[in-house]
Amino acid sequence: MKVSGLFWVRLVYNLILPILLVIGVGPWVIKMLKRGGFGTGLLERIGIYDESVDFEPSGVVYIHAVSVGEVLIALKLIASWQNMYSEDSIVLAPTTATGHAVAVEQAPSNVRVIYSPVDLPWVVGGMLKRFEPKQLVLIESEVWPNLLAMAHERRIPITVGNARLSPRSERRYQKVRGLVAPIFGLFDKVGVPDAADSERWQSIGVSRKAIEVTGSIKFDQAGAVAPRCRPEFQEMLDAFGRGRKVVMALSTHAGEEAMVAEAMLEEEGLCVIVPRHAERRDEVRGDLERLGYEVILRSQFRVPRNPESACFVIDSTGELRDWTAHADVAIIGKSFLGIGGQNPTEAVAAGVPVITGPDMSNFEPLVSMLREVGGIECLGSGAEIGEAVRRALSGACSQGVAAAQQVLELHQGATRRTVEALRVT
Template sequence: MRFFYSLIFYLALPLVLLRLLWRAIKAPAYAKRWQERFALFPKPDDGRPLICLHSVSVGETIAASPLIKRLLQDYPEHQLMVTTTTPTGSALLQERFGDQVLHVYLPYDLPDAMARFLGKLNPEILLIMETELWPNLLAACQQRGIPSLLLNGRLSERSARGYQRVSALSQPMFAALDGVYAQTSADQERFIASGAKAEHCEVSGNIKFDLQLSEELRAQAAVLRKQWQGGSEELGDVEGAEKRFIIAAASTHPGEDEIILQAFQQLLAKKPNARLLLVPRHPERFKDVARLIEASNLSMQRRSESRSLKALAEDCQVILGDTMGEMLCFFGAVDAAFIGGSLVDRGGHNMIEAAAWGLPIVTGKSCFNFAEANALLQNAGALRQVSNANELAAHWLELISNPEVARSMSDSALSVAEGNRGALDKMMMGIAAHLNKR
């Protein structure tokens, strides 16, 4: 079956390249370093053994950051190669770790490209974040005796059903994994049902709970909060001014921004001192979302243009988060969070970062990508789900009007975030065990 998969991939390659060019129209970085997508890059000549970690894009790179720090700390005698598939993931990785790690794009899952990739790197181990599994990559690792571990693994019911439809291809792929560290017992069961070996699967928890907020980050967030609240680090708070209640709408998708802006307009009619931080998931949408804000007759300030300002403009109602890699800091500067990808059928995004800051959280109904974290936060009273603009506006109004409700949700969120750490240590033990076998 893998032969036919590879044949179809080769035949579809012109369409794949056209799609790459199409994406480059809105995000020019996709047109750069395209050779790496065929494993055409210089061979690392450091001479040290190499660990390879694949983190896909921004979300996985953020989640993998504590792991990357531990790998650099625990294995200084190794090189660390981190691969992504998106330019935004690459940019965030280089911003956070610079030349401490090597980086290339993961090649397309073609037999010859993967053979070149592994031949040049010859990694001692391949680590994969979440569910970015490719049949030819894992088969090539198995043939070369390179152990492959899936870390922070998640497999929704929807994805599991999709794999079952191509089980002749997917079952050998899952069976090739030497270790699966699943977020939940339900994920573990679905991995085993999909073909992973039961003796290779264990529940580690979600590494995203192992997020640590550094003192430097807390200080940056505190400065930003003062600026957005109407004061500045130098000027202090504006005397006698009512505190602004700032809401972050994070990682939004097409179809959600309109709902969020409608809800915010309803809120402004009753609470004119509210402010909205709107952060689209993908940078190529920044201009489109800016036009939506302007069409809603809301005054806007772009984060990219206001970094040097001492304070948010008095008449600014919406801050457009049109920068990359600042979301974690943003959460420390606001009063509540909406997590996107949930009012449309995208499965939601990471709400754990907001919980780590102790924020009251609201999402839409589509949260299958973070089902366990969603359930933990919802059961603790830290998170609420809404279906439309009216419900979203009503929830925000309650948070502003009833500080006790906001404080209770905040305390619960922080309790959940702090009580579910430990996944990183389990994963590091598994990595060490496989490296010691080499």
């Protein structure tokens, strides 16, 4: 039954996919131009490689990660994997230009970094022939039907690490369960953050026997490089006034930059904005200049003319963790005007008070656990930002900061457990 269902899913998918690719190629090219993707080996997406196949690793652990967030999880997994099983060759395959850039910069030198192939049969087939994976590892819940089906046909085990599934995603999949269950039924091993994720995956077709609760790699600080203050970062911040408190909005989405910056107009701290997507720099700068700020971009840094009325925008990729170490208060983006929030763990690990908007559903149950111990403050709206910042800067949140770090310790060792659960012998 599963094979029959999979056949029809792939048939429809392979009829529709080329049309979608043609429609999407224009916007995709524009996005790559903005993100600097061209000139980075992007032809690998259609199976054209600079490296001769004779010099490629084979029998690899093939790790598929989409963008920056998934790549950072993959890098933690790889570090633990290589420490435990140094004989394994690893290929890391991000999808986006920003994810690829982070992988190239941060992956160990013995890890082959490529762009993940477009999910067309002939492209996927070429990749599988080139690297002859002994197993696939998908990070989180990214699903490509041809990649999975062709790996299954070749008896390549399909595994998933950090397989979080939100209630909202479960509801969406339930509506098309007949289409997705044959795909999810191909998973051989799945490491999930908690028991609730286990139940949700089972409800959409993953075998109970395939699932193991491992904890969340995102929240596991074991072996992670702690956020650290960098002298060059501090020198830039000092240009806005030595000793000023730093209020840092992390991974913001459209509209949130202006919301935070407007709330900070009446506050004494330095407003620092870290947009989720660096290529939005011009849009962000325009929004902040309309509020009367002198906007300084990290990519074009100069000493502000009037530090008291300046705002600092960190338009870089892969530096978020260490910028967080310089914050006195962290405000989490995608939680006010976006949906689901961004990862608060780096701010918690940095030991700073954390403020969020009303929607942090992407990081449950962690956020509820943090709230219970006073380790995070979730606001009802952006109108409450100024008052919350004043409370945090007054030192009123110090006990909650320590309690939040204790909550993170519950996921200690999740990366190692995930490797043990997923590795195929």
